[in-house]
Amino acid sequence: MAANQTFEDDIVKKLIRESVEAKKFAYCPYSKFPVGAALLTDTGTIITGCNVENACYNLGICAERNAMAKAVSEGHTRIKAIAIASNLDKEFITPCGGCRQFMREFGVNWMVYMTRTDGMYMAMTVDQLLPKSFGPDDVKK
Ligand SMILES: O=c1ccn([C@H]2C[C@H](O)[C@@H](CO)O2)c(=O)[nH]1
Numbered sequence: 563m564a565a566n567q568t569f570e571d572d573i574v575k576k577l578i579r580e581s582v583e584a585k586k587f588a589y590c591p592y593s594k595f596p597v598g599a600a601l602l603t604d605t606g607t608i609i610t611g612c613n614v615e616n617a618c619y620n621l622g623i624c625a626e627r628n629a630m631a632k633a634v635s636e637g638h639t640r641i642k643a644i645a646i647a648s649n650l651d652k653e654f655i656t657p658c659g660g661c662r663q664f665m666r667e668f669g670v671n672w673m674v675y676m677t678r679t680d681g682m683y684m685a686m687t688v689d690q691l692l693p694k695s696f697g698p699d700d701v702k703k
């Protein structure tokens with residue numbers, strides 16, 4: 563897979579649609595900020611996630627990390643792209659720093675599609691979102 567690879571429009575649109583669907587399951591009674599994510603694996607499988615909060619606030623998990631953990635737990639570590647949806651209408655939803663590091667674990671050259679409610683999106687690679695990152699190869703040195 564080449565760096566900065568862009569996907570066909572219909573695949574991106576499907577991922578975005580799935581992320582919007584996943585947002586409906588968001589459990590966010592504290593922030594009332596629902597987020598959905600949908601990721602694409604190398605086998606063409608789409609795996610979704612939503613944010614899941616907790617009365618012990620700091621235990622909440624983001625939609626992106628939830629989707630990635632679901633993917634790994636279902637045998638997928640080759641992730642090609644992820645779409646993220648929230649209810650922000652004037653800005654694109656961007657992943658938090660923790661999720662950027664979690665993404666980086668699975669490579670730096672895959673796509674992150676950050677959406678707005680009008681369906682517009684901003685596309686960046688993991689490397690662009692988290693430059694000069696620390697990753698698996700650095701631990702092995
Ligand atoms: O990219 C993001 C940003 C925020 N959240 C969640 C975390 C928390 O549940 C709520 C408010 O930050 O939104 C995500 O899931 N993904």
Ligand SMILES: [Zn+2]
Pocket residue numbers: 624625626627657658659660661662
């Ligand atoms: Zn996050």
